[in-house]
Structure formats: structure tokens, C-alpha cells
Amino acid sequence: MKIKVEHLDDKGRFEDLEFDLTYLQFTKHLAFAGMGVHRSLYNLFRFTGYMLEFVQYWRIREDRFAVPEVILHDPTELGQLSNRIGKGLADFLAKRIYGAKYTHNYESAMVQYGHPIKGRRPDLYCDTGSRQFAVEAKGYKVSSVSENKMLEHKSQSLEGPVPVHFSVASVAFDLYESPTIKFHDPVGEGIEYAEGINKKLISIYYRSIMYSIEQVGMERSDRVENLPEGYIAYEIPFLPPRRCLYLLLHKSIVENMWDDIREFPSDYAEDDIFTYIDVDGVGLCIR
Template sequence: MEYELIHQDVVGNKTTSIDRISFLAFVKHATFAGINRRFFPHLPFRYSGLFFEFAPSFFWSGHFQLLSELANDPTETAYLSNRIGRAFADYFSKKLYGARFTHSYECAMELKGFPISGERPDFYCDALTKQFAVEAKGYSAQSISDAAIGKHKAQSKTGPLPVHFSAASVAYNLYKSPRIKFYDPEGDNVAYDGAMNSELRDLYYRSVLNFIETVADSNIQSEFSDYVAYNISYPFSAARQILVHRAIYERSWNTIKWLNSIEHNDAEDNEFYIDVDGIGLTLRSSGR
């Protein structure tokens, strides 16, 4: 699906670009954004639901679609738009600012002993040397003013966790021609919280592996030398395999050197997608 990105950097410079996001990439980011629980028994249903809910948008329309019966329901529109906005926020936090993990801000607060109360952004992101916060929004509106973005930027700065900077990611015009404004305000000079980021990373990968063990019945060596391919047995999945970096498979993710070698890997034929956290999806049934 084609999208337009308007990116404002820390000194206020704006650039506009047009690119595409694949179906597998969108589903991966929508499913795993903000997942930080070791046991998440409903994650397979969330994953399957996203495949069915968003497939028509990518394969038949080129933009996001609401069910015609619910197209005039503002609650349904707001709910779906928010999910799309969160997926794009995860995607661009990684693509623009090098995040490897996009965690639930509430989970990070809980680990640091803060009460879950008061204003706060949606995501706490770990870029391995820096941490930053992101406020994620999604709208059906055809335009979003900079004044409105300013309010979301202010929201991104709330919350008790020290971050190097915060950003607002706002997706809009979703049901005609998707656009995203990703605005990055200047941040603070803080210390990287290695202990908490390591614990969040551990929670994330344990949740992912628990999910994979629920939906897969076997694994083989992938066509990618550093990846294991899990064959999906879950009945409601368009993807045939989940790709897992060998460091995750061997549960050695706390040694992060391997992460620095991973980049977004998105096939031109849309048959596979590998994210920068070492997790991917493929439509292929076996290695080639």
C-alpha cells in the first residue's frame, strides 16, 4: 500500500516522501507493537484477526477500508483508525529513529514502580543506545493541522520515564490515501536505562516465543542462514511461516551484538518481511 510521509526533524525541517508498506509488514507491526507480556493467550487470535481485517485493504483497494455496514459508525472508525495509527507509529519509530523494540509505555512504568495513572504517551521505544517515547494516533480525517500535531507532541512528552526525546506519529486520510506525519521534538540528555530495556526485551521475546509455540507445529532451517522458520499450523493464518533469528531461537537475546546486523528486509514480491527485531513472516511454505 502506498503512503505519504511528512517527517519533521529535531530542528524543524520537513521532508515529504512517498513509499509503500507491504501487507506482511503492516500485519507484523500491528500485531506486535506494544506487546510486553510473557503469557498472552489471545495473541494468536489478534494475529489472525488482523490478517482477515486488513487483507481487503491491501489486495483490492490500495487504501484502508471499513466494512460498508459500519462505515458510518464513528466508534468503529475511531477503533480501526487507532489500530492503524499504532502500527505506523511502530513502523516509523524503527524506520526513522532506529528503534529495535516498541514497548507498551505502561509496562515500562510498571517495571520502574510507577503507578499507572496520569497522562502518558503510547510507546516506550528502545534503540539500544537511546530510549524515546511516541504518541500514536490514527484518523479518518483528510487533513491534520500542525496545531493538532502540537497537542500530540505535548502528549508524547508526558509520563514519568526519562527519555532522550519524544515524537508524535499521526496517521490520517486512511480511507482514501494514507498519510503520516511523524514529528520529532528536541529531547533531553538522559542516561540509557540498560537494565530496564533488557528486562523489557526479555518480556517481549518470551511473549513472541510463547505465541509461536501456540500457532506452529514444527521448525526448519530457513532459506536465510541466520533464521529458523516455524511452520504455522494455526488454521486462520495467511502466512505459512514465522521467521525467527537464531539468537532468539537459542534464547540468547540479551547479547545484543546480533541485533546490529539486522535491517528491514521486505521482498519486492511481498512474499516475506523481516523486522529489525529479528521476527518475520513469509507466505512461502518452505525454503527455496
């Protein structure tokens, strides 16, 4: 699916971008964006549910999302669906445009800083390895988003008690005709990189994934052909027959050695629509 992006950088410059998004990419970013602060089976069940649920909304040949007629007339249901799509797209763009390696829900960072979960705040806390930034993510059916509305979302991206280098308003709209995102970057203040906090959040993220694998009893699979070098495959249950979905993890994650690595190299080919590996060393493949 092609998505159009209007990017406004911190110097006030606009540029029009376009990205190709596969279903594996979309569902990975949708499910793993802001996984939470606690180890829970919810993470795995949520991902599997998204993988099964969103295929009905995916119209790759039409470059858009689509929903049943009954949802189009239910503003609550449509609003919830649109917002989830918007969050997944924001996660994708935070990594593609600003080089985030990890995205956590903003509340996770608040917990690590000792702040109570209250007040207005953005959705995502993102870590590039040298800077942290916040993202306010929205998704809408409407065909356009006014500059006044963008100012409102940009204002919320700047709220919250966690120190960040800058913040972004990511607003996806026209999702069911021609998906477009305004990705606007308000200027932030100069602060230090929170290395200790970010390492804790990274550890929580990976331990949550490994905990889910252990509790469900997912085992390594040696049946995956053309597995990217350095990766281990785990078959994800609960899917229909004839298709096997695998969670891919870099071996350093499985061996609890993520503190020792900042890059997850592999021979993964980005044009492979049946495999996707994200910059955090977590991927998916269908066989």
C-alpha cells in the same frame, strides 16, 4: 501500499518522505507493537486475528485502506479501526526513520520503572540500542490534521514518567483515501540510556513470543523453501487452506541468546513481498 510522511525533525526541518508498505510488513508492525508485559497466548491469537481481519481493509492497488459502508457510519467502530492502523504505522516509522530496534507499549516501561499505570502518557516506548524515545500514535479518517491538533498530540508524547531522549507525535490521517502521516519530533532532554530496563523489556518481548509458541504447540517446519539464512520457521495455525503463514525467528532468539546479539543478519531480500523480517529478528512469510 504507498504511504506519505511529513517528517518534522528536532531541528524544526520538514521533509516529505514516501514508503512502500507490504501487507506482511503492516500486520507484523500492527500486531507486535507493544505486545504487553506478561507472557500470554493473547499475543499469538491477536496476531493471527489481525492477519485475517485486516485483509478486508487492505487496498494495495489503490494505495489506501477501505472499510465496509456500515463501519463508515459507525464513528465508534471506525475510530477504533483507524487508531489501530495509526499505531501500526507509527511502529513502522519508529523503526524506519529513527532506527528503533524494539517497540514496547509505554505501560511496559512504566511497570519496569515501578510507576503506577495512571495519568496521560504516550503509546509506545522505543529502544534504538543507544537511545530510548516515546511515540504518541493516532489514526483518523479525516482528510487533514491542523497544527493545533498536532501540538496537542506532541504535548501528550512528552507526558508520562519514563525518561526518554525525545518523543514523537505520529498522526495518520486520510487513511481511506490517501494515507498520510505527520511524524513530528519534539525536542527532548538529555538523559542516560537505560540499559538495564531496556534489556528487561527485550527479554520480556522474546520470552512472550516463545511462550506463545510453546503453549500453542507450534512446531518448527522444514518445508519452507528459500528460508532466509539463520532463521527458523514455525507454521501459524488457524488460517484458510492453500496458504501457509509462518512466523520466522532468528535462531539466537529460539536459543535464548538474544543478550549476545544486537543485529540479526540474513540474506532476506527486501523486495520479496512474500517475506518480511523486521530489525528485531522476527519475521513472517507466506507460502
